[in-house]
Amino acid sequence: MHVLVLPSWFPTALAPAKGSYFYRHLHALQHAGHRVGVVYPEHHSLRQLSGRALRAHFFQTRWHLEYDLPVLRRHGWNVLSQAPGSYTALIRSAVRLGERYAATYGRPDVIHALSAQWAGGAAAQLARRWNRPMALTEHFSGFVKDTLVSEQRRWAHAAFEQADAVAAVSPALRTALHTQSWCPAARICLLPNPVDFSFFTPPETRPEPPPVVWASVGRLVPAKGTDRLLQALAGVVDAGAKVHLHVVGNGPERAALCTLAKRLGVQDQVTFHGHLSRPDVRNVLQQAHGYVLASHYETFGIPVVEALACGCAVLATRCGGPEYILSDVQGQMVPPHSTAALRHALLRMTRALQQGQPLGPTRVDRKRLHNRFSYDTFVTCTVDLYQNAKRHWASL
Known part of the structure; x- marks a missing residue:
């Protein structure tokens, strides 16, 4: 099957x-035998603008081979920011990239949008233009928080109507979308993010406590609650x-969190690693007793599954994704x-560990986790999503 993917966010050089x-x-x-291509109009924040960055990203369109995937990018800047028309401009750019992709590789069998917040609008236009089925996988936490702006809402409605x-x-x-x-809940299937259980594995040995070592992985933004975690610690x-916390991830709150750790007197019990490679993240999880x-709020929570795959005890807030991950799996x-509930649970689990x-x-x-979140399961469910899209499209 030939699939063109339009992601609402995607890795960039910046x-x-x-x-x-x-x-x-x-x-x-792709490894399962499907042809997959990606188009992505990357619009960088003007906060990242420099002479060097502008020389590399000057609104040019360029093909890339990334993980053996053909990716067509337009290297630009978010000149409009949140101004009216910014999402429309992204969609217009993505549609043009889609046409250029089709001129090289042919029109795909299925168009797959990763989030409706803007890529879904572009996928909907291409699906109508090419008379092709469209699949939509929603990842965006903005639907849980109900924070979409009016322009996002307009294009998101178009995406859900076309999908x-x-x-x-x-x-x-799924409940938030319903x-x-x-979209009616009956129309929405579950397609959780997968984890590589051959990569994230329990270590042969872990350091004996004390201290009890905890890990936390994620962007350092207010929604991640890292400030409450430091207060609980x-x-x-x-x-x-006797406890130590490893914080993995970067973000705009890093400096403030480092200052908070010092003010709370736990700077010696916290290590801020910044962004780490996947092998280094695995190493942190394998040396930790708990996560x-x-x-x-979390729409899913990939690091929770990775931590469980590495054998960590897990403490999580009931913020959306963890309830699904920890159903029928040991965790708190x-x-x-x-902060009080987090502190009490963290102390209780630290003493137990x-x-x-x-x-x-x-x-x-671990067997349940593998059955639900492995890559084999993900590929099977994704292909089922495509087949369902083709059947619905053919019935219209």
Whole structure:
């Protein structure tokens, strides 16, 4: 099957971590024997503008071979920012890239949009223009938070109306799409993000506590709740527990979080790693006893599954994705936005781990996780999504 993918976000030279997991998703489809191409109008933030960046990204269109995938990019800048017409400009650019892709590789069998927030609008236009089926997978947390602006809403409605098959990465996101009248729940299948269980594996040995080592992976933005995590950690330290926290990820809150750690007196118990490679993330998880997610909301939570695959005990807020991941799997959950609940659970689990209690996933848990979140399962479910799109399109 020939599939053209339009992502709403994708890795770029100036933001290599943004949507990097999509590479692995699409490469898995290609490895299964499907032809996959990508078009992406990358519009960089003007905050990243420099003479060197402008020489590399001057609104030119260029083919790239990335993970053996043909990717057609337009290297530009987000000149309009959030001004009216910015999303329309992105969609117009993506449609032009789609036509150029089709002139080289032929029209695809299926058009697949990754999020309706703007790529879905471009996919809808190409689907009508080419008379092709359209699939839509929703990842965007803005649908959970209900924060889309009017222009995003207009194009998102067009995407959901045109889509022949729709998927969401978690039940919480599916419920949000239904309750906000984007799409009936009966039309939305589940297509969770996959994890490579041959890469993320338990280590042969872990360091013996104390200290009990915790890890947290994600962008350092307010929605991730890392400030509450640091406050909870300070309470654990004050209670006399020997503990260390590894924070992996970059973001605009990093400096403020480092300052907060010093103010709370836990700077010696926290290591801020910044952005790490996948092997280095795996190493952090394999050396940790537990993983903690303090987010206010998550549409899924890939690092939670990666941590479980590495054998970590997991403490997470009930923020959307973790409820799905930890259903029928050993783990602890607390309400979001509650520093006290997070602190109490973190202290309780830290003491249990220090005493050698087995809080990590069992063998049965790991089998369940593999069955639900492996790449084999992902490919099968994605191809089913495409087949459903083709059947619905043919019936019209």
